[in-house]
Amino acid sequence: MEIIIGSIIGFVAWFLFRYLTLGLFTVDQNERAVKTILGKAERVGSATTIQDPISEGLDPDEKTRYVYPQVRVIPPGGPYFKWPWEKVYKVNVATQTLNMAFDPEFPSANKNGSILEAVTKDQLNTGLTGQIRYRVSERNLYAYLFGVKSPISHIMGYFVSVLRERIANFEAKTPVSIPNETIKSELATSIDSSVVGISINDLRKNLRDLNERMDQECRTSAARYGVTFEASLITGIDPPPDVESALAAINTAHNQVSSDISLAQASADQKIVQSKRAVEIETLKAQAEIEPLIRLSTQLSDLKKNGSGALTAYLRNIRLALFRQPEQVFLELKK
Secondary structure: HHHHHHHHHHHHHHHHHHHHHOEEEEOOOOEEEEEOHHHHHHHHHHHHHHOOOHHHOOOOHHHHHOEEEEEEEEEEEEEEEOOOOOOEEEEEOEEEEEEEEOOOOOOOOOHHOOOOEOOOOOEEHHHHEEEEEEOOOHHHHHHHHOOOOHHHHHHHHHHHHHHHHHHHOOOOOOOOOOOOHHHHHHHHHHHHHHHHHOHHHHHHHOOOHHHHHHHHOOOOOOHHOOOOEEEEEEEEOOHHHHHHHHHHOOOOOHHHHHHHHHHHHHHHHHHHHHHHHHHHHHHHHHHHHHHHHHHHHHHHHHHOOHHHHHHHHHHHHHHHHHHHHOOOOOOOOOO
């Protein structure tokens, strides 16, 4: 009898320790947790991610495929309690950084995760280096925990596929800045054939634009996979060694052409300004010569209005004033 009672007491003590004491858990500051009951995550009613703003960027077809239930998220703190038939999944939601060439499934790939290869629009293999910053989306933990088997591998594959597609089709917005439209039209053929056709040049000169486009392409990743891309930082684009020297020569020629165009435009602008100033000066001189004549004409018109005698007297006074100036005057007399 004592053995039975002791066994019962021992079982009760083990049960209380196993399912009450060990059933307590906490959530760290950088973590969020989701609890499942018999394998099913606790839902927030019938709400789905389609009703959340993170799904606004999805196409109508994607909204039918990426529909996830909204689950109850356990915030930092505790202690919390769970029953034996419940399970808690904790997720780190802090921003993390990864090399964009890193492959979680095959670490030796991409030259041990150091360089990511891509093909440009002119069929050149190039190596990309850089980083991506991402964090788990607290608003779509269901997709991260239960929607994808290996979330990090999946999002890295998604990012790399989008990046390679952008590299293969990337075109610079304004390859050459030429202010004068006439010069631009005359030199467009030669410049386009020697510079714009080299996509590696475009990529190197527009890294910021490429990073911004990648951010736009990946803005729906939270609705798709429960991961938010904070930023993509492509820092280097290295062409094949046999292409590097040719690119250097092309860049030198392009810089020389751009410099000559800028100097020609500056010289033309200077000559235009000088011509405008000369026209203004000559115009002012002409106005200075015309102004006394205009005033004299006005004066004579006013005198004529007062009668023909006033005009005759005016002419006589003018003649007398002129006669005072010379020492000798020769007059023609009528016979």
